[in-house]
Amino acid sequence: MSTELLIWLLPLPPLLAFFFVILFTNRSKALSHTLAVGAALLSWLGSMIVFIRAIQQPHFGEHPFEMSIPWFPTGETAFQIGILIDPLSAVTLFFVAWTVLMIFIYSVGYNNFGQPKGDHDLPGLPPHGATLTDEHGHSHKVPSIEPMYARFFAFIGLFAFGMYTLVISNNLLTLFVGWEIMGLCSYLLIGFWYAKPSARAAMIKAFITTRVGDVFMLIGIAYLYSQTGTLSYREIFYNEEVLHTLATTSSGLLGLSAAAMIGILLFIGTIGKSAQWPLHVWLPDAMEGPTPVSAMIHAAAMVSAGVYMVIRAYPLLSAGYEHGHLTQPMMLMAFIGAFTALFSATIAVAQNDIKRVLAYSTISQLGYMIAALGIGGFVAAAFHLITHAFFKALLFLGSGSVIHGMEHGVLHTGEHIDPQDMYNMGGLRKKMPVTFWTFLIGGLALSGFPLVTAGFWSKDEILADAWGHGHIAVFIVLALAALLTAFYTMRQITLTFLGKPRTEAAKHAQETKWTMTLPLVILAVFAVSAGWVGIPKEFPLIGGSIPNWFHDFVGGTLLEHPEAVTFSYIPLLTSLVVALGGLYLGWVVYRKVSAGAKDPLQAPLGSVYTLLKNKYYFDELYDKVFVQPAYWLSETFAYLFIDRKIIDGILHWVAYVSSIIGTFLRNYIDKPIINGSGDFVGEGTKRLGRGMRFIQSGKVQQYMIVALVSLAAFSVLFYYLLSTTP
Amino acid sequence: MEIVSNYLLTFILFSPVVVALILMLLPRDQENLIRWVAFILSFIPLGLSIALWLGFNSEQPGFQYQEQAIWYAPINSSYHLGVDGISLTMVLLTTLLTPLAILASFGISDRVKAYMVLFLMLETGMLGVFLSLDLLLFFVFWEIGLVPMYFLINQWGSEKGERELWGGRKMSARNYASFKFMIYTMAGSLGLLLAIQMIGVVAGTFDLLKLYEVWPSLSQPLFGLPISTVKAIAFWAFVIAFAIKVPVWPFHTWLPDAHTEAPTAGSMILAGVLLKLGAYGFLRLVLPLYPEQSKMYAGALGFLAVMAIIFGALASYGQSDFKRLVAYSSVNHMGFVVLGIAAAAFATGTEDANIALNGAVLQMFNHGLSAAGMFFLVGVIYERTHTRNLNDFGGLFPLVPVYGGILIFTSMASLGLPGLNGFISEFLVVRGAWPIMSVYTALAMIGLFFTGAYILKGIKMVLHGPINEKWVGHISEISAREIVVIAPLLVLMLWIGIWPAWILNVINRAVMMFF
Amino acid sequence: MIPLSWYLVFSAALFAIGLFGVLARKNAVAILIGIELMLNSVNINLVAFWRYIAPDGISGQAFAVIVFAVAAAEVAVGLALIISIYRRRGTIAAEEIDMLKF
Numbered sequence A: 001m002s003t004e005l006l007i008w009l010l011p012l013p014p015l016l017a018f019f020f021v022i023l024f025t026n027r028s029k030a031l032s033h034t035l036a037v038g039a040a041l042l043s044w045l046g047s048m049i050v051f052i053r054a055i056q057q058p059h060f061g062e063h064p065f066e067m068s069i070p071w072f073p074t075g076e077t078a079f080q081i082g083i084l085i086d087p088l089s090a091v092t093l094f095f096v097a098w099t100v101l102m103i104f105i106y107s108v109g110y111n112n113f114g115q116p117k118g119d120h121d122l123p124g125l126p127p128h129g130a131t132l133t134d135e136h137g138h139s140h141k142v143p144s145i146e147p148m149y150a151r152f153f154a155f156i157g158l159f160a161f162g163m164y165t166l167v168i169s170n171n172l173l174t175l176f177v178g179w180e181i182m183g184l185c186s187y188l189l190i191g192f193w194y195a196k197p198s199a200r201a202a203m204i205k206a207f208i209t210t211r212v213g214d215v216f217m218l219i220g221i222a223y224l225y226s227q228t229g230t231l232s233y234r235e236i237f238y239n240e241e242v243l244h245t246l247a248t249t250s251s252g253l254l255g256l257s258a259a260a261m262i263g264i265l266l267f268i269g270t271i272g273k274s275a276q277w278p279l280h281v282w283l284p285d286a287m288e289g290p291t292p293v294s295a296m297i298h299a300a301a302m303v304s305a306g307v308y309m310v311i312r313a314y315p316l317l318s319a320g321y322e323h324g325h326l327t328q329p330m331m332l333m334a335f336i337g338a339f340t341a342l343f344s345a346t347i348a349v350a351q352n353d354i355k356r357v358l359a360y361s362t363i364s365q366l367g368y369m370i371a372a373l374g375i376g377g378f379v380a381a382a383f384h385l386i387t388h389a390f391f392k393a394l395l396f397l398g399s400g401s402v403i404h405g406m407e408h409g410v411l412h413t414g415e416h417i418d419p420q421d422m423y424n425m426g427g428l429r430k431k432m433p434v435t436f437w438t439f440l441i442g443g444l445a446l447s448g449f450p451l452v453t454a455g456f457w458s459k460d461e462i463l464a465d466a467w468g469h470g471h472i473a474v475f476i477v478l479a480l481a482a483l484l485t486a487f488y489t490m491r492q493i494t495l496t497f498l499g500k501p502r503t504e505a506a507k508h509a510q511e512t513k514w515t516m517t518l519p520l521v522i523l524a525v526f527a528v529s530a531g532w533v534g535i536p537k538e539f540p541l542i543g544g545s546i547p548n549w550f551h552d553f554v555g556g557t558l559l560e561h562p563e564a565v566t567f568s569y570i571p572l573l574t575s576l577v578v579a580l581g582g583l584y585l586g587w588v589v590y591r592k593v594s595a596g597a598k599d600p601l602q603a604p605l606g607s608v609y610t611l612l613k614n615k616y617y618f619d620e621l622y623d624k625v626f627v628q629p630a631y632w633l634s635e636t637f638a639y640l641f642i643d644r645k646i647i648d649g650i651l652h653w654v655a656y657v658s659s660i661i662g663t664f665l666r667n668y669i670d671k672p673i674i675n676g677s678g679d680f681v682g683e684g685t686k687r688l689g690r691g692m693r694f695i696q697s698g699k700v701q702q703y704m705i706v707a708l709v710s711l712a713a714f715s716v717l718f719y720y721l722l723s724t725t726p
Numbered sequence B: 001m002e003i004v005s006n007y008l009l010t011f012i013l014f015s016p017v018v019v020a021l022i023l024m025l026l027p028r029d030q031e032n033l034i035r036w037v038a039f040i041l042s043f044i045p046l047g048l049s050i051a052l053w054l055g056f057n058s059e060q061p062g063f064q065y066q067e068q069a070i071w072y073a074p075i076n077s078s079y080h081l082g083v084d085g086i087s088l089t090m091v092l093l094t095t096l097l098t099p100l101a102i103l104a105s106f107g108i109s110d111r112v113k114a115y116m117v118l119f120l121m122l123e124t125g126m127l128g129v130f131l132s133l134d135l136l137l138f139f140v141f142w143e144i145g146l147v148p149m150y151f152l153i154n155q156w157g158s159e160k161g162e163r164e165l166w167g168g169r170k171m172s173a174r175n176y177a178s179f180k181f182m183i184y185t186m187a188g189s190l191g192l193l194l195a196i197q198m199i200g201v202v203a204g205t206f207d208l209l210k211l212y213e214v215w216p217s218l219s220q221p222l223f224g225l226p227i228s229t230v231k232a233i234a235f236w237a238f239v240i241a242f243a244i245k246v247p248v249w250p251f252h253t254w255l256p257d258a259h260t261e262a263p264t265a266g267s268m269i270l271a272g273v274l275l276k277l278g279a280y281g282f283l284r285l286v287l288p289l290y291p292e293q294s295k296m297y298a299g300a301l302g303f304l305a306v307m308a309i310i311f312g313a314l315a316s317y318g319q320s321d322f323k324r325l326v327a328y329s330s331v332n333h334m335g336f337v338v339l340g341i342a343a344a345a346f347a348t349g350t351e352d353a354n355i356a357l358n359g360a361v362l363q364m365f366n367h368g369l370s371a372a373g374m375f376f377l378v379g380v381i382y383e384r385t386h387t388r389n390l391n392d393f394g395g396l397f398p399l400v401p402v403y404g405g406i407l408i409f410t411s412m413a414s415l416g417l418p419g420l421n422g423f424i425s426e427f428l429v430v431r432g433a434w435p436i437m438s439v440y441t442a443l444a445m446i447g448l449f450f451t452g453a454y455i456l457k458g459i460k461m462v463l464h465g466p467i468n469e470k471w472v473g474h475i476s477e478i479s480a481r482e483i484v485v486i487a488p489l490l491v492l493m494l495w496i497g498i499w500p501a502w503i504l505n506v507i508n509r510a511v512m513m514f515f
Numbered sequence C: 001m002i003p004l005s006w007y008l009v010f011s012a013a014l015f016a017i018g019l020f021g022v023l024a025r026k027n028a029v030a031i032l033i034g035i036e037l038m039l040n041s042v043n044i045n046l047v048a049f050w051r052y053i054a055p056d057g058i059s060g061q062a063f064a065v066i067v068f069a070v071a072a073a074e075v076a077v078g079l080a081l082i083i084s085i086y087r088r089r090g091t092i093a094a095e096e097i098d099m100l101k102f
Helices: A003-009 A012-025 A029-056 A087-110 A149-168 A172-190 A197-228 A233-237 A240-248 A258-273 A282-288 A291-300 A302-312 A328-349 A354-374 A378-413 A433-447 A454-468 A472-497 A514-534 A549-555 A569-590 A607-613 A615-695 A700-724 B002-006 B008-025 B031-041 B043-055 B085-107 B112-131 B135-144 B146-156 B173-203 B208-217 B227-245 B254-261 B264-289 B291-317 B322-346 B351-385 B401-415 B421-433 B438-462 B480-498 B501-514 C004-024 C028-053 C059-089
Strands: A065-074 A077-085 A130-133 A139-142 B064-072 B077-083 B162-164 B170-172
Touching: A003 A012, A003 A029, A003 A065, A003 A077, A012 A029, A012 A149, A029 A065, A029 A087, A029 A149, A065 B351, A065 B501, A077 A087, A077 A149, A077 A172, A087 A149, A087 A291, A087 A302, A087 A378, A087 A514, A087 A549, A139 A378, A149 A172, A149 A291, A149 A302, A172 A197, A172 A258, A172 A282, A172 A291, A172 A302, A172 B421, A197 A233, A197 A240, A197 A258, A197 A282, A197 B421, A197 B438, A233 A240, A240 A258, A258 A302, A258 A328, A282 A291, A282 A354, A291 A302, A291 A354, A291 A378, A302 A354, A302 A378, A328 A354, A328 A472, A328 A607, A328 A615, A354 A378, A354 A454, A354 A472, A378 A433, A378 A454, A378 A514, A378 A549, A433 A454, A433 A472, A433 A514, A433 A569, A454 A472, A454 A514, A454 A569, A472 A569, A514 A549, A607 A615, A615 B291, A615 B438, A700 C004, B002 B008, B002 B043, B008 B031, B008 B043, B008 B064, B008 B077, B008 B085, B008 B112, B031 B043, B031 B085, B031 B112, B043 B085, B077 B085, B077 B112, B077 B135, B077 B208, B085 B112, B085 B264, B085 B351, B085 B480, B085 B501, B112 B135, B112 B146, B112 B264, B135 B146, B135 B173, B135 B208, B135 B264, B146 B173, B146 B264, B162 B173, B170 B173, B173 B208, B173 B227, B173 B254, B208 B264, B227 B264, B227 B291, B254 B264, B254 B322, B264 B291, B264 B322, B264 B351, B291 B322, B291 B438, B322 B351, B322 B421, B322 B438, B351 B401, B351 B421, B351 B480, B351 B501, B401 B421, B401 B438, B401 B480, B421 B438, B421 B480, C004 C028, C028 C059
Parallel strands: none
Antiparallel strands: A065 A077, A130 A139, B064 B077, B162 B170
16 A cells, blocks of 8 residues: 555544444444554554654655645635645654554543443443442442443544544644544543533633634634645745745734744644643643543643644744744744743642643643744754653553542542542552552653653753753743652652552552553653654763664754754753752652641742642633623623614614604504595595485385486476577 | 426426425325425425536536526516526525425424425525526515515414513514514615616616626616716615625624524524525625625625624623524624625635635535524424523433434534534635735634634533433433434535535636626 | 377377376376376377378387387286285385385
């Protein structure tokens, strides 16, 4: 099969699985997950074939796999859609295929396949557990299977379809199609347990917040399309002439060039999708969904898509970029990215929910990538995107495994505690060894533990870029964020796995099934090894022993291969210090938290801690500033005031005036004059008749006399007339 | 068969009337017989228009399948029919929605015969507007469509509710709605009639094809008025008549009332087809006949379109009545049609205008599908619960999973989710309008944003949330008949979303050759 | 020879007598008789004018014969009506038969 055809087919299996499950097999749980996992496996297989063929291709950046067909006509021309696998999408495809497959397999275990039906489980609520009675008559509670098991697999199938479509497409419009389909899926999956009011609110929040970005992005796409007449990546981003024209055309707004304007509009789409400040609020709430979904959203698909898009559009964003002079979109990205990285890292420090910590860490890491791109670190951003996808998927799935183990304990002991609160955990490393070790690897990768983990290499490259290009402010902010990252990661590991169990449930936690641990192990391998493909050449001791394959390969995506930044010890030492220092601090502060204790930072930080705990009150602020006014604007202003009061008021007023005029006409014209004269004629005739009635006696002889007299009279008259006329 | 293909348009146009006559002969108490006969025979126009679609040659310029017969010789008005790509899509939409609407109204048990007869008359009225190439004929059908709709709302509309007029005077809601609909549209068509008369007197013909040729070069004055004044008056008369029908903000308030009170199938047709008559009028009459005036006032029209988009979405978001929410969404969506038309009017002949018009026409078709679907789904839930208040629903998803899935699908089509039909047309409109009217297009995005908000509000309030004990055991899953109604719409939504070329090719050729 | 005027005077007298009978008598049968007299006075006129003015044709005689026939028919119908009225109302006085006004 030709590679191009294979690429076309990549997104199809999950889509077909979605339709099959929804339409036909939704009653059979086993069949549904077989279809979905099988589809993911097929897509994975295809992706691996494509990836291998891609890396074997010499000068792949100049000769990517590309093919397009007309989609719909636009005047004389037709809009083309198609597929493109170039170095950037090849590596993206690689991590997407792996993480998606792992998440699919993990979902089987996570949704308790093979467990009995729950006692009181309802669709729309998480499973509550089932009571089993063994042969000795002992009854005990065990986890129960998800009531909407088949639906879950259908939805993540569609999700995978969206991501594959986005990755393989060669133009911004089909990218947007995949982008929005993922938006829908995240909506459906965050609200998978829709009967929970919190989930119901979160699903809408996610969709609406990202939609803010989406409408800007749509404008950006329309603008780009009308400027260039195409949306194909290669024709715009790989075309010096087009880029130059865009960079020199004025957009007529704020002195921005067309390229800058489009770039900013597209970037706002990313702000929404990748949850950058100020549109970050949806992502922590998205934790309402089942954990595989969180992994899907935070690692494999949704948020990565946002970053992927700006990396893809980097030539446009940097059009007109000269050394030392950032373009406006790049400045914006550097600012937003760096700010978000630090900002959400601080929030993560004060969260107790195991998944929420990870959620804020995702926002922070995405900020890293955005900032990297903002300072011109194209390859570094792509590198961090990939390593992050692996270790963040690992961490999310690991946290899901932890929660699962805790739920088991909760069911067993019957305690009423939140199985996601880290303060209810502790000492899980002995109960759940596989989860512990893989989570530890993921955590270390996230903190950038030197040399062995993937996160170290990608983060180091970003810091090196920031330093090397002279953006000291960005460098400092990112370094601080890295310190905090290491700190809260160690806090999380310490609270969860180390020390002693703080609750009964934690004592009875259990390692999860192989369907959940196997993906953890595989992802852990990548969380370590994915970094080795991008070791800088000049790195002390080991540099050069392994070629910096990643830089050469992905750099080929651009028209001009980006120069690797010159090596400096300062960023290297900084990243060593912040990673190890953060980890150590985290361990020192949290290693002795006992059951029922408060957060050790609460006392020293005081009100700052409360501020962090409440996420700087952004939710409350947005509620006051945007949500409430929107309600007021729509219901009170637009509907009741404008429509009902003003417009309908005017209409009613017209009707009222017409009715008054009508009443007037009726009472003063119609009734007296028109009707009056009509009535007068009728009445007069009647009266006349009544008056003449006596004549008609009915007696023939009288009639005769009348006739005779009249005859005589007329005769006389005629005679007179005739005689007088000459 | 020769005669059918020679007079295909006449057959399409009058077959509903023939079916209505057949229905009149059936005994009144045989309700099921009447329903089935109406349903099955309403496939005749659909079949014929599919034949029309297949036989239509989109590469050929001008109108096809033309028929001309003497009708009103003394004033040079003739029975002249013909289709091009724009009217063809509308004819297809009309004939498609009518059988579905008839099937959807199988639940009606009050005076079934009269209902079905009126419905078929309505179909002829609408088809006549799309098919006629003579202004007077156009007007006649324009008015014919009005009357059955009035009775449908007035007689078969929802029984509850009342509206306060002024000073405590009240009126039952369906009377109010039907009256408002009738009077408002009549007020618009008054100007339309005036304008048509003026054109007829000045040009000496009502035939559109001749008018397209002679109209721009006319110079003789009418009643002492210079021709430019005559044209301006006729232009505004046309614009107001069509703007009311579309409806363009601020002429839109009849729509939520009429939609809300009409019976389910009536709303389907009202939203699906009747609103398109206005937009079609813009495309067929206003733009070709008054290019200069259109260009001059395109900005104002664009502004009103944006207002419709924004305020339609806002008002929709502010509703607690499910049907009214969907009704306002029509204002919002038709705003995009008008935005596309306004942009095209401003820059006639450019590629951007072409794309905008493609988008506008496709949006007409798409809105026909999704709005009809949404109204139908509202009707389905109303039939079971007898309430439209969103606060009474909530948590219905576990009770009606299939219905829920269909509702989400249709809502997403209405929201403009990529991969479904609405996205293509909205994107084309935005793409076409952006270089021409950047500010308006940017403002329209506010509306697009709130589109998401109200759609999600609808889904949230109906389906999601804790299971609603009130309806457990009282609400049944969507029936097979109802699935048959909605299924063709779903298929088309998906089909256009994934592969729009089959319909856009026809529209694109027509738009390019016509403008 | 008797001059025409004599016939005419006679005829006029007969007509006047008949008219008086029609107008003045109460008995319906008498009224009928008066009508007969008036008809016959006309006949006399017809015949007289024929004889004196246009003796060559037969139109005068023909008209007279037609009048006879009409008179006979009229009497037959009239008497039948009178009998019918008498049966219904028990009177044949013209004064009391005023059903025309209804």
